[in-house]
Amino acid sequence: MYQYDQYDHLIAKERIAQYRDQVRRRLSNELTEEEFLPLRLQNGLYLQRHAYMLRIAVPYGLLSTKQMRMFAYIARNYDRGYGHFTTRQNIQFNWIDLEQTPDILQHLASVEMHANQTSGNCIRNITSDEFAGVAVDEIIDPRPYAEILRQWSTFHPEFAYLPRKFKIAINGSVEDRAAIAVHDIGLTVVHNASGEVGFRVMVGGGMGRTPILGSVIREFLPWQHMMTYIEAIMRVYNQYGRRDNKYKARIKILVKAIGAEEFARQVEQEWLDLKDSPSTLTAEELNRVADYFTPHAYETLPAVDAAFEAHKAENKAFTNWLKRNVKPHKVPGYAIVVLSLKKVGVAPGDATAEQIDFVADLADRYSFGQLRVTHEQNLVLADIRQSDLFAVWQEAKAQGLATPNIGLITDIICCPGGDFCSLANAKSIPIAQAIAERFDDLDYQHDIGEMELNISGCINACGHHHVGNIGVLGVDKDGSEWYQVSIGGAQGNESSVGKIIGPSFSATQMPEVVERIVKVYLRDRIEGERFIDTTRRLGITPFKDAVYATSIKSDALRGEDAYA
Template sequence: MYQYDQYDQTLVDERVSQYRGQVRRYLAGELSDDEFRPLRLMNGLYLQRHAPMLRVAIPYGLLSSDQLRVLAHIARRYDRGFGHFTTRQNIQYNWPKLEETPDILAELAQAQMHAIQTSGNCIRNVTADHLAGVAPDEIEDPRIYCEIIRQWSTFHPEFSYLPRKFKIAVTGASHDRAAAQVHDIGLNLTRDERGEIGFRVLVGGGLGRTPLLGHVIREFLPQRDLLSYLEAILRVYNQHGRRDNIYKARIKILVKALGPAVFRQQVEAEWEQIKDSGLVLDQAEVERVRRFFAPPPYEPEAAQDPGFEQWLRADKSFATWVRHNVAEHKVAGYRNVFVALKEPGAPPGDIDADQMEAVADLADRHSFGQIRATHHQNLLLADVRQADLYQLWHALEAQKLAAPVIGTLADMICCPGLDYCSLANASSISIAQQINEKFDRLDDLYDLGEIRLNMSGCMNACGHHHVGHIGILGVDKKGEEWYQISLGGSSENDAALGDILGPSVRKTEVANTLERILRVYVEQRAEGERFLDTFRRIGLEPFRVRAYAPGSNEAKQEEKRYAVGY
């Protein structure tokens, strides 16, 4: 993985020193709330319902075991013993004291970590496929380009105060596991007819209050032109993006207003002026960065060990875990193991300090000392010898990190919601618990098959509810928590925004409504169809009719609303 040089370390250390002075002046009353706000946001600090929240960057989701131990120490020393992994491959702490946040950043800096640009109107943490470098369907390792973009964008003087936050995702495989189509910029690595590496460039995707899918503005951008083209896109946005209305300030609104063709013309015109400048990405720089992501020393004989197949036959529980939580690897004899942060009874994405330290130890033992954060709020141990899987499974079970639910209804994405977030309208964590209690049998989950359930506590869509096969959005109605359900979303190659089912449902009825929806799927599905496939074949109406079946609380509410012209 990437290692800081003297410039990286100096930059991060100096930012800690600056921030320490800013906090001191704020606490002394020398800075007003309005003056301090942009300063703290640029260092990842939010003011939430109960305490500050600190968001720590995990560039392209990659951690060393030592870094995870530092995160565990911070959780134990400065928080309440746990952290929360997000859909953007970051970790958040929900209970730090404001006066101690400079000390946290100082300890992060010692471990080559930071919270720089995890908030604010700037280029945020660049994300990638969690299987980068190990996926069988990979064209090129996207982490190389994520790191190059990170170095280019950090403290970029022209793009530190954009009209609104800006998010970039890079994927290097045929299967999009980075949700590239719902980012401000999505980059798909590809090859041209000569075999040269380049990028398919999408712009204007995003969720939140106005969800939109990105538009392709270049089918093939040569590797050498990556940074200059990104610079051109950001310049057009910085010049023409709206600053008078926070809800219309994202680049997706500008692309929609101009139209993708006109936006592309403006980008191309800007690019013509700078493409041959010092921003040319030469092959020597790509190779320099590539060396940080060299493959680990795989053992050729790993594929010959018969123990894995023997344990698959001997232990049905182990075989079940392998089927759901273990993914194929590009090297024979190795597998990718999902560490499930979806134990029933715990908030999705949460992990305590003891568990972090245990995962760090397991990474040293089985995964060359590295851990990845996924978009679905789990962790991943790549590069595990299949001969070690049985031992690893037992170790993860002991830590309650082996729930065999990856890709099922129980593998839900869930933002912190009203339990922590000052922006939220409704709780998310309690709804996750309600759903887990309703669908608590593994056999039932497995029969339902692949379902992506995404949940957000407000329109900001931190839980990516718009692109869930089933999406749940918390809304406030006269001080009460209600939940709007959408169906048919996807964040993968077949990206789509979900269709709203109908009127929102009461908090107590969310799981019951899901049960009726899923009965339609079970009754209507064809052989081998996923929930998403069935929805796309039969449409919304059969689900809507059953969800608001006569006699249900939802049906009564719907009748009442229509009666009064709601």
């Protein structure tokens, strides 16, 4: 994985010194909170309901065990013993004291990490496929390109004060596991007719108040022009993106207003002055960065391990875990393991300091000392020998990290919501826990099959509810917390934005609402059909009819009205 050079170390050192002085000035009231706001946001620090929250960047979701252990150290010494992994492949700590934040950043720098550009109107953390480098369907490892973009975008002076935040994702495989369609820029590695490597470029995707799937503005961009073309996109957006209304400031609004074709024309025009500039990527530079991502020293292993096969035959629980949490690896004899952070009763994405340390230990012993964070709020050990899978499962199970629910209804994506976030209209975590408890039967979950359930506490959509097969959005209704439900959303190669089924529901009604939706699916599906396939075939009407049946009024506690 990438290691800091002298420039990275210098940038981190200077930024921490600058920020330490800014904190000193705030604490002494030389700076007002209003003056301090943009300064702290540039360093990933938010003021939430109860305390400051610090968001730490995990570039393209890749971590060393030394970095992972630093998270555990921060959780123990500066927070309340846990951290929250996010849909941006980052980690957040929700109980931070302002005066301690410079020291935290100093600790992070000691393991080559930072919180730069995890907030503010700038280019945020570059995200990618959590299986990058090991996926069986990979075309090109996207991590060197993601790292190049990280270096290019960090403190880029032209793009430090954009109209609004900006998110870029890169996918290097046949299957899109980076949700590129809902990013401001989504890049997909492709080959042209001559076999040359390049990118399909999507622009203008996003969620929030105006959920939109990105538009393809270039079918093939030679890899050498990745930075110059993105710079052209950024310049058009920086010049014409709205600054008078933050709710209309994302690039998706600009693309929608002028049309993807006109936006592409403007980008191409801007690109004429950039395409052969010094920012053109050379093979030498690409190789320099790619050398940090060379394959591990994999052993030559048998395709089938006898002891592994025996455990499969003898242990149903182990077999269930293999089906859901273990993915194929491109090297024979190895496998990818997804550790679930979605045990029933736990806030989705949360991990204790003890669990964080434990995962680091697992990675050191079994996975070349590296791990990944997924945008679905789970953790990945990417290089497990097949012969070690049973031991990894046993150890992970003892730590509450082996729930066999990856891709199932209890693998809920959920933002921290109103329990922490000052922007939220409603709580998210209790709703996720109540729904998970309703479906806490693995046989029932496996019968339902693939299901993505996403929950956001407000319209900012940090829980990606728009692309959940079932999406739940917290809304405020006369000071009370209610929940709007949509179905038919999806991420990946067949991305779609869900459709709202009708008026909102109270918190106590939500488990019953979800179960009614699921029952319609189980009743009406055809053999082999996933939930998303059924919703696309039937539309929302049968689900809506079942959910808004009058009997739901009597099902709700205290007679709360589902039609209100």
